[in-house]
Amino acid sequence: GEDVEQSLFLSVREGDSSVINCTYTDSSSTYLYWYKQEPGAGLQLLTYIFSNMDMKQDQRLTVLLNKKDKHLSLRIADTQTGDSAIYFCAESVDTDKLIFGTGTRLQVFP
Amino acid sequence: KAGVTQTPRYLIKTRGQQVTLSCSPISGHRSVSWYQQTPGQGLQFLFEYFSETQRNKGNFPGRFSGRQFSNSRSEMNVSTLELGDSALYLCASSWERTSNTGELFFGEGSRLTVL
Numbered sequence: 380g381e382d383v384e385q386s387l388f389l390s391v392r393e394g395d396s397s398v399i400n401c402t403y404t405d406s407s408s409t410y411l412y413w414y415k416q417e418p419g420a421g422l423q424l425l426t427y428i429f430s431n432m433d434m435k436q437d438q439r440l441t442v443l444l445n446k447k448d449k450h451l452s453l454r455i456a457d458t459q460t461g462d463s464a465i466y467f468c469a470e471s472v473d474t475d476k477l478i479f480g481t482g483t484r485l486q487v488f489p
Numbered sequence: 490k491a492g493v494t495q496t497p498r499y500l501i502k503t504r505g506q507q508v509t510l511s512c513s514p515i516s517g518h519r520s521v522s523w524y525q526q527t528p529g530q531g532l533q534f535l536f537e538y539f540s541e542t543q544r545n546k547g548n549f550p551g552r553f554s555g556r557q558f559s560n561s562r563s564e565m566n567v568s569t570l571e572l573g574d575s576a577l578y579l580c581a582s583s584w585e586r587t588s589n590t591g592e593l594f595f596g597e598g599s600r601l602t603v604l
Binding site for chain 2: 422424427467476477478480482
């Protein structure tokens with residue numbers, strides 16, 4: 380079945396690292412993605428990882444993929460107040476269809 | 490380069506009415522996808538169009554329909570509105586196939602409230 384799960388909330392202090400976790404169920408997913416949604420806005424692609432990789436780093440963002448456990452994580456280093464948003468992981472199960480997780484609301488406090 | 494444009498941004502309808510939402514993709518993008526976002530169900534895939542053809546459809550009733558025009562602009566229609574159709578409807582465009590890079594460009598959405 381198609382089900383992507385995330386924890387609902389994460390609160391971190393400014394300057395600390397944030398780790399947002401995601402579990403997915405479709406082992407045939409080609410790509411896995413992280414999107415960010417700020418209030419009143421659409422979704423913005425942050426990064427993606429191909430399923431044959433186990434890690435991808437892009438500036439402050441690090442994506443870890445454990446394909447055996449179907450676990451994906453997003454680490455944000457030196458988290459800033461501007462990082463406060465809802466973060467969605469997503470998997471591609473068909474060529475043009477994404478299954479999104481429930482979203483994790485990240486709150487950064489000073 | 491202009492982003493994905495969705496109109497209207499906000500609208501209020503009553504049960505039983507129908508609604509049409511419009512999406513203009515980024516220039517040059519040929520694929521348009523629609524998603525419904527609600528607090529209870531999260532983001533759910535509605536359908537995807539490419540070159541005026543529906544390539545994929547989510548698990549929604551037949552009241553939800555869409556189309557794409559030759560200029561890649563897309564519309565979605567919901568007939569016989571129900572209270573549960575209240576949601577943020579997001580349109581996304583991409584060059585061709587989502588799975589190539591995963592980069593869907595999203596509009597800001599049309600927020601529909603059904604009374």
